[in-house]
Amino acid sequence: MEPAEVEFLAEKELVTIVPNFSLDRIHLIGGDLGPFNPGLPVEVPVWLAINLKQRQKCRLIPPEWMDVGKLEEIRDQERKEDTFTPMPSPYYMELTKLLLNYASDNIPRADEIRTLVKDTWDTRMAKLRLSADSFVRQQEAHAKLDNLTLMEINTAGTFLTQALDHMYKLRTNLQPGESSHSQDF
Amino acid sequence: MAEAYFPVGPGLGMEENFLSLDDILMSQEKLPGRAESALPRLAVLLGQGGGSAESVPEGSKLEIPLWLAKGLHDSKRRIISVELPKIYKEAWRTVFSADANVVDLHKMGPYYYGFGSQLLNFEHPENPEIAQTILQARGGSVLPVNDPVCSPQTFIARFRRIMDSSQNSYNEDTSALVARLDELERALFQVGQKGLNDFQCWEKGQASQITASSLVQNYGKRKLTEVDG
Numbered sequence: 001m002e003p004a005e006v007e008f009l010a011e012k013e014l015v016t017i018v019p020n021f022s023l024d025r026i027h028l029i030g031g032d033l034g035p036f037n038p039g040l041p042v043e044v045p046v047w048l049a050i051n052l053k054q055r056q057k058c059r060l061i062p063p064e065w066m067d068v069g070k071l072e073e074i075r076d077q078e079r080k081e082d083t084f085t086p087m088p089s090p091y092y093m094e095l096t097k098l099l100l101n102y103a104s105d106n107i108p109r110a111d112e113i114r115t116l117v118k119d120t121w122d123t124r125m126a127k128l129r130l131s132a133d134s135f136v137r138q139q140e141a142h143a144k145l146d147n148l149t150l151m152e153i154n155t156a157g158t159f160l161t162q163a164l165d166h167m168y169k170l171r172t173n174l175q176p177g178e179s180s181h182s183q184d185f
Numbered sequence: 186m187a188e189a190y191f192p193v194g195p196g197l198g199m200e201e202n203f204l205s206l207d208d209i210l211m212s213q214e215k216l217p218g219r220a221e222s223a224l225p226r227l228a229v230l231l232g233q234g235g236g237s238a239e240s241v242p243e244g245s246k247l248e249i250p251l252w253l254a255k256g257l258h259d260s261k262r263r264i265i266s267v268e269l270p271k272i273y274k275e276a277w278r279t280v281f282s283a284d285a286n287v288v289d290l291h292k293m294g295p296y297y298y299g300f301g302s303q304l305l306n307f308e309h310p311e312n313p314e315i316a317q318t319i320l321q322a323r324g325g326s327v328l329p330v331n332d333p334v335c336s337p338q339t340f341i342a343r344f345r346r347i348m349d350s351s352q353n354s355y356n357e358d359t360s361a362l363v364a365r366l367d368e369l370e371r372a373l374f375q376v377g378q379k380g381l382n383d384f385q386c387w388e389k390g391q392a393s394q395i396t397a398s399s400l401v402q403n404y405g406k407r408k409l410t411e412v413d414g
Contacts, residue, residue: 003392004387097388125352158376162372162376163348170319
């Protein structure tokens with residue numbers, strides 16, 4: 001899965017906007033949205049929010065977790081714990097990138113937020129690598145990791161599955177006399 | 186991205202995949218061996234020099250590629266006998282158990298793991314130890330190993346190094362890192378790099394930019410500016 005695909009999935013998340021136009025309820029395949037009244041906040045999916053923002057038809061309100069104090073707390077907790085802490089949103093990385101690229105004027109202290117999220121991401125990736133290493137080293141049969149987001153799994157996943165594939169192949173060497181006479185092709 | 190060519194991967198364990206390019210290249214590696222009986226008129230073929238009608242005398246030492254060795258190996262009709270190449274022997278195995286990360290696996294034969302797995306096809310008393318060494322060298326185990334070491338050990342020991350280096354070097358010259366890895370590890374390294382590059386590219390916003398396909402650029406069409414004048 002490519003990062004762009006993960007971002008596509010992330011765009012379904014809901015975010016609050018304040019439109020400056022009015023429109024009745026619209027009925028889309030995925031559900032209903034609206035009604036839109038100028039000055040009244042309404043929840044829409046991110047893809048619509050970004051589109052409206054680019055056309056200058058709304059103002060974005062950052063989600064409540066996108067705040068310097070909260071993110072600092074999350075980052076510190078991530079550094080303290082050995083396991084993964086639950087993230088405020090399963091798509092925190094994508095939402096940060098999208099909102100800070102298109103709506104940074106609506107978000108206070110955008111640069112600090114970007115740095116904090118990146119720090120948290122780095123910590124989590126390092127933990128993932130560490131746990132992958134100990135998994136391989138001890139040749140465990142299975143492992144369980146809670147609270148991982150799709151983007152992290154996607155970035156580290158292909159490498160890990162291929163490495164485990166190779167290990168499996170090498171491990172079958174240890175059992176002589178189990179030669180299979182079938183061919184795949 | 187739809188690929189036009191799906192490469193066939195190398196085979197599982199002691200089997201080879203007939204169609205895999207990696208396996209084909211790997212089986213070209215040479216093994217030391219001895220001719221058990223005289224081989225008439227094959228001197229030139231096996232690199233012994235001389236005229237075209239010379240035979241290889243019994244007991245002479247030969248370097249045979251793996252594919253030939255596998256075909257001629259038969260415990261009943263003794264045509265050739267093979268020995269282990271020195272990197273799979275006792276001395277090197279202790280090096281791997283000490284620290285597998287410092288060994289330059291590319292110099293040792295660019296297909297250390299695949300070749301080692303194939304060697305297990307020839308019944309040799311040290312087979313289980315070889316198999317263990319290859320695995321452990323890859324991953325670096327903490328299991329108490331009483332036997333002198335084995336192939337999966339090498340894999341495990343080097344795994345961490347490959348993972349860290351592939352996931353952390355973005356846009357840097359990685360040739361120094363890659364020089365010491367054998368082919369299987371290089372493929373793994375490239376997968377790690379690709380994951381990293383994809384992520385960074387997405388984060389910079391290049392994932393949604395339209396770029397010219399490399400196929401089109403290779404056509405070498407003249408640019409518009411060159412056409413005028």
